[in-house]
Amino acid sequence: MKIIETHAAPNPRRVRIFLAEKGIEVPFEEFELKVENIQSDEMFSLNPMRQVPILQLDDGECISESIAICRYFEALRPEPCLFGQEPLEIARIEMWNRRVELGLFYALMHAFRHLHPRMGAREVPQVPDWGEANKDKALNHLGLLDKQLQDNQYVAGEAYSVADITALVAVDFMAAARIERPADLTHLSRWYEDVSKRPSASA
Amino acid sequence: MKIIETHAAPNPRRVRIFLAEKGIEVPFEEFELKVENIQSDEMFSLNPMRQVPILQLDDGECISESIAICRYFEALRPEPCLFGQEPLEIARIEMWNRRVELGLFYALMHAFRHLHPRMGAREVPQVPDWGEANKDKALNHLGLLDKQLQDNQYVAGEAYSVADITALVAVDFMAAARIERPADLTHLSRWYEDVSKRPSASA
Numbered sequence: 001m002k003i004i005e006t007h008a009a010p011n012p013r014r015v016r017i018f019l020a021e022k023g024i025e026v027p028f029e030e031f032e033l034k035v036e037n038i039q040s041d042e043m044f045s046l047n048p049m050r051q052v053p054i055l056q057l058d059d060g061e062c063i064s065e066s067i068a069i070c071r072y073f074e075a076l077r078p079e080p081c082l083f084g085q086e087p088l089e090i091a092r093i094e095m096w097n098r099r100v101e102l103g104l105f106y107a108l109m110h111a112f113r114h115l116h117p118r119m120g121a122r123e124v125p126q127v128p129d130w131g132e133a134n135k136d137k138a139l140n141h142l143g144l145l146d147k148q149l150q151d152n153q154y155v156a157g158e159a160y161s162v163a164d165i166t167a168l169v170a171v172d173f174m175a176a177a178r179i180e181r182p183a184d185l186t187h188l189s190r191w192y193e194d195v196s197k198r199p200s201a202s203a
Numbered sequence: 204m205k206i207i208e209t210h211a212a213p214n215p216r217r218v219r220i221f222l223a224e225k226g227i228e229v230p231f232e233e234f235e236l237k238v239e240n241i242q243s244d245e246m247f248s249l250n251p252m253r254q255v256p257i258l259q260l261d262d263g264e265c266i267s268e269s270i271a272i273c274r275y276f277e278a279l280r281p282e283p284c285l286f287g288q289e290p291l292e293i294a295r296i297e298m299w300n301r302r303v304e305l306g307l308f309y310a311l312m313h314a315f316r317h318l319h320p321r322m323g324a325r326e327v328p329q330v331p332d333w334g335e336a337n338k339d340k341a342l343n344h345l346g347l348l349d350k351q352l353q354d355n356q357y358v359a360g361e362a363y364s365v366a367d368i369t370a371l372v373a374v375d376f377m378a379a380a381r382i383e384r385p386a387d388l389t390h391l392s393r394w395y396e397d398v399s400k401r402p403s404a405s406a
Binding site for chain 2: 048049057063064065067068071086087090091092099127129130133144147
């Protein structure tokens with residue numbers, strides 16, 4: 001098996017951090033995110049959504065969507081558990097992972113894709129007003145995350161989970177989206193320093 | 204426990220269909236999606252994302268995000284299994300559920316929220332160009348889904364899963380987004396008739 005990824009892109013980093021936390025090693029193959037590669041028939045056959053990362057199994061079957069790849073490895077090797085075990089814990093982690101994905105990560109992604117001049121060939125049509133609107137959405141969500149981290153050590157409660165991975169990758173992606181992390185979000189900063197120190201953060 | 208929902212909205216329907224497939228009954232409480240209700244402090248305390256459905260447990264704790272609510276009940280009552288059991292089955296269902304969510308359901312949601320005059324007070328700012336762009340995204344994704352359903356009885360393979368629930372709710376939401384289902388997508392039509400006939404579809 002191998003993972004086809006683009007090392008500098010945020011979604012593949014989610015999978016790399018997840019695998020590092022699990023202690024699982026999978027060979028990576030670099031995919032250059034150029035328009036002609038993305039639009040190629042080969043890419044369509046690997047993932048019709050034309051996105052990385054892609055887990056290609058030994059028989060050729062491909063699993064895409066970062067969280068689907070993570071769940072595959074969680075099922076293969078349950079420890080350390082990153083999606084929860086008890087019903088309520090599973091629900092809280094799913095809820096926070098999705099909140100961070102939809103409220104923060106995708107907002108940053110839209111700000112980046114609809115405003116960055118380099119993305120004009122890949123995001124068609126670019127809608128700058130939508131990019132701007134997402135800057136506000138992302139900043140609002142950071143405030144909500146700060147509030148959650150005031151009462152909890154990690155995003156989904158007292159244990160590190162996949163929601164922390166999504167949140168860390170999102171916060172680090174703010175630089176690409178050209179949004180500064182507000183300095184007064186002290187709980188977010190405490191958490192950010194903490195999770196950034198884990199060896200997995202540099203995977 | 205109870206589920207706070209808005210009966211006419213698509214996300215609560217995902218949870219109702221899921222519970223009907225499981226044979227689980229939970230009391231529902233109607234929440235009127237008016238701006239003053241959505242912006243109320245009470246709504247913020249139930250779900251800071253200000254969205255329905257919300258599962259409120261007997262101790263007051265709230266779980267929001269439709270899929271988080273579904274996963275809670277899947278963990279409590281695993282049969283019939285709607286998220287998969289074996290690693291590869293889990294990964295395929297997660298992949299297809301997310302593809303349909305991101306590529307179709309959210310595209311329709313954006314088309315609806317950014318183009319419908321009635322949504323102007325709730326989606327601020329409305330960006331009509333973004334709404335229009337999402338009509339194309341949704342139609343493209345329907346073609347992809349048709350291709351998948353050419354070779355598979357259900358969205359994620361040979362078994363009905365949560366990905367079918369998301370897809371059915373999305374396809375039915377096309378009316379609200381004012382997009383017609385192309386008649387030449389015959390595999391999609393075959394699947395749509397099939398899943399619409401299940402008793403859960405009218406939950």
